[in-house]
Amino acid sequence: MKHKEGQQPYLSLKNIDRFFGITKALQGVNLDIYEGEVIGLIGPNGAGKSTMMKILTGVLPRTAGEIIFQGTPQEIYNSKVAKQIGISCAYQDLSLCTNLSVFENFAMLNMSHGFSPSAGWRRDAKKEAKELLEKYFPGNGIDVTRPIENLSLTDRQVVEICKTLMTENLKILILDEPTSALSVDKARQLHAVVKELSSKGVAVIYISHKLDEIRVVSDRICILTNGQNKGEFFTDIITQDELVEKTGGVPEKKEKEVRDFENCEDMVRITGYSDRNLSDINVHLKKGEIVGISGLAGSGQQELLHLIFNSRVKPRAGVDINGTVAYVSGDRAAEGVFHFWDIKNNILAANFDRVKGKFLISRKKANESAQYWYDKLKFRAEGIGSNIMSLSGGNQQKALIARGIASEADIILLNDPTAGVDIGTKQDIYALLDEIRNMGKSVILFSTEDSEMEICDRVYVMRDGFITKELKGKEIDVPNIVAAAFIETEKKNLAEKKQSSLSRFLGARWMLPFLTLIIIFAVNSFMNPNLATYMGLKMKINTAFPLVLAALGQMFVVMCGDVDMGNGYSIGLANCIVAIWITGSPLLGILGLILFIGIYVAMAALIHLRRIPAIVVTMGMQFVWYGLALMLAPTPGGSCPKWLSSFLKMNTPLVPQPIILAALAGLLSWFLLFRCRYGIVLRGIGNNAQSVERSGWNYMLAKMTAYAIAGLFVVMAGMAYTSVCSGADANSSVNFNMMSIATIILGGCEMTGGVPVPLGVVMAAIVMNLINTLLTALKMNSNYQTAIIGIILISVLALKYVIRRGEGGSRE
Amino acid sequence: MNKKLKNMLNSPILWPVIGCIILYIMICVVSGRVNVMVLTSGAKLCVFAMLLGIAQMIVVTSGKGAIDISQKYVLTLTAYISCAVMEKNIILGLVAAVAVGALCGLVNGSISTFLNIHAMITTMATGYIYYSIILVISNKVPNSPNGSFVKFINSSLFGVNSMTLIVVLIAVVLYFVLYKTKYGMNLHATGQKRDAARLAGVNVKKTVITAFVINGALCGLAGALNAAYCGGANQDLGTTYFLPSIAACFVGGTNAAGGRSNIIAVCIGAFMMTLMSTFLNAAKIGIGAQRLIQGIFIVLLLCAATRNPNKKS
Known part of the structure; x- marks a missing residue:
């Protein structure tokens, strides 16, 4: 719902500054939030979106500027005030306790802090949780008594979003990259939820790098770059190309070169491979080729990448790897960066052999090598000695890709390398891939963004662990990929094994000590019959007490x-x-x-x-x-x-x-x-x-x-x-x-x-x-x-x- | 200049050095005179805590909260081994002690990595096993040290005790291994994030096991030296050095979660712990009060030495 001219904003950020030491994360940023309006917030990584949201939720104090709530400036603004105003945020890094069950995670948010016990609170909480999930994501089939750690990533994301929606007096909802782990249909359900909330007068701030999604969901689009406002547009009057341009990217060129790899040597060949997660996989990769892997999230793409990576040291039947393999992860926090190290060591991590002197690592060689990549990838940082954690996500990703290439491997596996990376950096990464190809290396690229597949020479589309379609050259476009992603397979029936109550009982943690x-x-007691008597037990357990x-x-x-x-x-x-x-x-x-x-x-x-x-x-x-x-x-x-x-x-x-x-x-x-x-x-x-x-x-x-x-x-x-x-x-x-x-x-x-x-x-x-x-x-x-x-x-x-x-x- | 000062204040070496200075001044005050002998005898006494502290640091740096609590048993076990074998040949005895120590490390590291058991639990369990072995062999093998080896460890070169020289030499070699070789970098990478290290092509299991083997070998060396220094092996030999070495390890700024270490700071930390017991002995206070002061001092120092997470480095 668009706001009307002259309407008073529910909450306004006016001229907000936020400095970290000498770094200016935000400079004079403005944002007006109106009741029921959906704001799409976009901008490159490191533009200050997260910082802005942290100020909005009161987690970070502002350095200067005003926060105005319904016309009155707020002197004191912290997370407590933000909560009273009705601000709630679904975080990009899932904020659930994985050891607790779904309903316990919900209960933690809305149960009373007092000590007054009430019988049956657990039963009520379970019922509430079930109703909540069913209301926003009908037909989700999530068992609310299961611990989060047993849920799939998609289900977790659903739970996370629902937890946010639970906030009483919800007035402003912040969704930070909410669809990164959601399948297409779940994402559609989410968009419906956003629409419904907006019609009820809840303002939604929707952060995403997926521009087509932003265009579907939002009423107004707000662009942030370098910690400053770069403009605001009503969604219905701006085109996709204009948006791409405004956020610092160059619109992609559409013409496509079709290459022929028939006579090149095989770098990877997998024939008829099956295991727990993969079924009848037939894949090959030629020298100099870029092969994409696509399909709905969680269809076995990651498992395929891990199979190839692990097979480099542990040969498996049906999997032939002809060369060295490097792996570049898009999950930077969990499996990418080394947080104590600077850019230099992070680039060289897979490569220390190549900067060795006679016995020891040569500082000169290491600096030269790191500097080469630093200049080539146009890092935005103070130098190769800056700590990796001081960089934005996109720049961290560059370091990881540099690590992969610098290792001089013949085959480079990329696991969703552009997740949460801004358009400008994405363009840099695509250019880099072209260059890798020209160096005669082969690339396998898995991406959750379908449009990214267009840079590939060939694409395998996966579903439920099967490869449902192979697309070549000109066939590769988003509609074809989406169509292939929904091809039905003879699904193996082990995915959602319902745990019977008996097996749950037998698998309980106290079962082993009990047995x-x-x-x-x-x-x-067989050795010493006295033990099984009253006195025997009393003495024995007394010493154990x-x-x-x-x-x-x-x-x-x-x-x-x-x-x-x-x-x-x-x-x-x-x-x-x-x-x-x-x-x-x-x-x-x-x-x-x-x-x-x-x-x-x-x-x-x-x-x-x-x-x-x-x-x-x-x-x-x-x-x-x-x-x-x-x-x-x-x-x-x-x-x-x-x-x-x-x-x-x-x-x-x-x-x-x-x-x-x-x-x-x-x-x-x-x-x-x-x-x-x-x-x-x-x-x-x-x-x-x-x-x-x-x-x-x-x-x-x-x-x-x-x-x-x-x-x-x-x-x-x-x-x-x-x-x-x-x-x-x-x-x-x-x-x-x-x-x-x-x-x-x-x-x-x-x-x-x-x-x-x-x-x-x-x-x-x-x-x-x-x-x-x-x-x-x-x-x-x-x-x-x-x-x-x-x-x-x-x-x-x-x-x-x-x-x-x-x-x-x-x-x- | 300002930056240099900042670096110095952030260095993990700072707090152990300050601790040493405070303790030295206190020793001088208590004993009523400035005594250089305290420093030289301290340098000799601290070699055991230093070896164990360095060894512990290497294990802790391998990450995932790894810690070896079987060190004291490995030290005791190898002390017996060295005494027994040195009856025949000194060098052979030394090699045997180091080899058995390394073997213990191999067992610890293999169980921990291949069965995916937390290192603390693994070493607790293997520690129990090593202790049983000690009990069984203690009355079966000779446990008095070789006379000429005792003479050697008490000898000095240029006024510095030979044990101190050996340990400093080892520390220097390890300095290069840990910070200037591929293995050292892999170890620190593994310690920061094992998944990331594995995906960067590091053989994580091998790296962790190697850390345990180096740790065991150092314990073995400490065992051989300690048996000679204490005039023979006994069942509780290692107990004395366990806590001081752990304290040295962490006061020296070793990150308990792994991935960051500083061997120089750990060595100074071990020296500091030795000065502390010298001070407590010189102050002539009851054993209870000694322990209490020691505990409070360590906890305070840890508070100071742990980098403040609220500040961005």
Whole structure:
């Protein structure tokens, strides 16, 4: 809906400046946003579009200028104000927690921050999520209880966009390259969504490099270059060519040269190749040829590129590679740039052999080589010594392409090299491809932009892992490619295997520790029938109880993506506080324990604020814990408080008390993490802290909470340990560190964070204890006991790896 | 000039050097006189933390949060091996210790990369296994050092201890390997982003395993030297050096996520850790307070040494 003359804008940016040091990212930029109008925002990479959106969402403060909301200038403008105004942004880098399910990701955004529990909130949240998805993308078939990591890229993008649409009082929606991973039909659905929102009075800012898309969606087009406004046009009065020209590109020439490669030698020949993702692939690449791969996103194009790249070292039947291969990725952040390095090393990364002197890398040769490419590719930077991260996306991409060519490989694979690259740089890249061809090299180009295929000599169009069509010379144009992309194939029926509830149950993370527990318990009780009695169980589990608590504490830290290397000594300190202070003067002791938990919280704050790796901080803290414990108890001594030992030795009916306590500790953690609302946040931070923050939660607070819980578990472990050894010893609990880490791994947690398995951890802790009992019962030389634990640990993880590989999780 | 100053302030060498100066002044204050002997004996004492610190740095630089916590066991194991073999031949004993260390590294690296197990968990598990081996062999093999080897490591050339010379020489060689050869560049690339390195044609697995092998070999050398220095091998030999070496590694600005290292800063960091224990001994305070001060000092130094992420470099 176009705005009317004289209408008051909902929000205006006036003369906005934003400087980073001496770099002027934005200079006097203006943007008026009217209710219900769709603004197409275009411009080259590094033009300042992202910076502008960050100022609009309040993530970045402005250096100068005014932000006017409904006629009143806003003095203070931060993300909170932006949220009140109703601004919401779907980010280019997906901002979802992949370990959480779809509905949990939604819930994080709109659930109440209060602690008041309400029964059935999960059921309501699931229903809401389902309705939301169905409303905007009918027939999507996404299971809202599945974790994001199990969804396809397209589905993730759909979820991401829907999450943005959830904002209450949505007034301004920002979509940053929303269709980069969407198929044509999903993109159409999105365009319909934009239309509907606009008719409801929501303003939409649509950022895209795809000009035809911008022309379909937007009412007004706004061009930004070099941090300045370059003009605004109503979509209906500007032509495509004019747009291309305005954004700094030269309109493409249309004439096409048809070359003949019949008599050239084969560089790649794949005959009848099939695997999990690819079916009956027949592909060849001649010397000097540029071959395109096209089709709907996710039809097997990337897999084909990886097949060719991997076959250079690992020969496969049916795949012949005749030469060296270089790979240029368009996913710069994940598989492209080396972020600590300058432009020079990033260009030379595949090429160090060629700049070698006698033994060492020659600085002169390296500089010359890098400078050659730097000049040739017309980088926009201070020099070859600039850090790669200071460049815009397009310039980073140039460095990657230079890396590919500089490696002097015969075959160059390009995986969507122009993703998120502005038109000017795209033209540079096309020119470069022509030059590569003239050097006698061969190129395989995969692109999500169909029009890009027109520079190729030949194009394979893929669908569902099959090659449905081969286009040559003059046949290559967008309509032909689109038509071929929809040719039906005899689809293999393994793509969307619905997980049955049984296989989900058997594949649960706590299954492995559970089975191990049963087996090892059975063997143990066979060797020693006394174990299976009330007293036997009570004694056995009682000795395992400190480890249960220690491991649960470790689990909360690991869940944040950290690790506590100091808990061996911190349990020792808790042990000393309990056995000496609490026994002597309870008040002092309780104060000490509160302070103790306070140190854990402070550790979390320190790790967050200074961004120091937790492993390093907690290792340093070892000395602190140990020192304090030694000062408290220079020699072993003290005693267990009476009330504590009598409580822990209480006889409960039927089930021995330690089992009840261990199960309770596990269940409590489970309830906190998987049934309470805040549990979503706690699990989220270990996976994608940024997403949690964008959903309006405080990351540092969540981390501090997790550490406080961990500290609490350490204190309880210290208490249980005091009761087991009935005294204080600063030294004897050191092993809890390694043991607790081993336990949580066995329990099914992931060291990378975000995957706590409380019940698995409890069972694994008991398993660890029973292993030792078993080894003793087997009269195994005690010297071998530690080795057995090591071997079990490696075997379990190896088994996990093999299983996961079998399921086809691995990409390589 | 301004830029030079800025570079200096950003250099990872800065904080360990400041730490050394502060500690030296404190030692002088506590002992009541300026004593150069402290520095020379420090240079001799710090070689073990230095070898382990450099070794750890190489593993950490290989990325993905890799860290080797089996170092202390490898050191102890090779200490026994060196004592046993040196009964026959000194050189052979040295070679055997380094070779066994490298083998341990090969095992660690292979398990971690081929089975895709986090390096910390891998080395924890293998550490358990090495410890069992130590327990089994400790009462079966001779554990007193070869007399002439002891004499050698206590000898000095131009007033510098021979162990210090050896370790400095190794550090210099490794400096060139890490920053001036293809392997070093590949290691740093792998550490920054393994996927990117693989797609740039780097053999990531080989690079990581090699890092572990170098690490193991250095631990082996440290084991042989340490057995001679301590007058024989014992079961807990390595424990003393584990934390100081890790502290040296990170105080020296090694990026814990991998991909960035500075061998000079790590060496100075190891020297600093040795000065710290000298100071704590000289100050004659209780062992508990010693540990506490040590811990606080390390944590503070780490806060200072870690580059502030809010500032753009």
